[in-house]
Amino acid sequence: MKYAQFEKPVTLLVGTGFPRRVESVMDAYVLLQDWPAAGRNGAHAVALNACKAGIAGEIDPETVRATLVTFARRNDILVSDMLSPPAAGDAPRGRALPG
Template identity: 45%
Template sequence: MFGQPFEKPIRVWVGLGFPRQLNTVADAYQFAMEWCGNSPEQRAAIRACKAALCGDVDAETARGVFTAFARKKDILVQDCEMPPLSGPSRPSHA
């Protein structure tokens, strides 16, 4: 059960706007555990992934909860999306 794959991978923004692909429940669980914070959405994602790893829920249920967490934290990569801006864009003056 540890390598339960998602039907469709989840992509999240990490670091300086680099996408990371999460292919399995274990990938999502590790990401949620390492994420800095302690929001209700993060805790729900961790619980859902843990339940999927134990076989109590299916991978797609965990994927949905994790996706809600990533969307709330504005790190979910949508198809053909550019990295989120960290602040207001300013024209460069040379």
């Protein structure tokens, strides 16, 4: 079964700062399920529960995406939309500063 895609992917910095593109509810679920226990917090729990609800069809993919973005912002791992890893042919860009 193919799980709902996000309208716009979310890019997070994982591990030692490697960008990871999350494009669907299932991508988000796998990422959060594999998240180290020491790094889990309330935002993680909310996002993981949203993923489960999205997989069950109880909420829409964009709601799941919003909870993932909140989790990423609170953990300072969100790569801003304007500063995502460039597509082929794009000029290189940096990472957003925390706000």
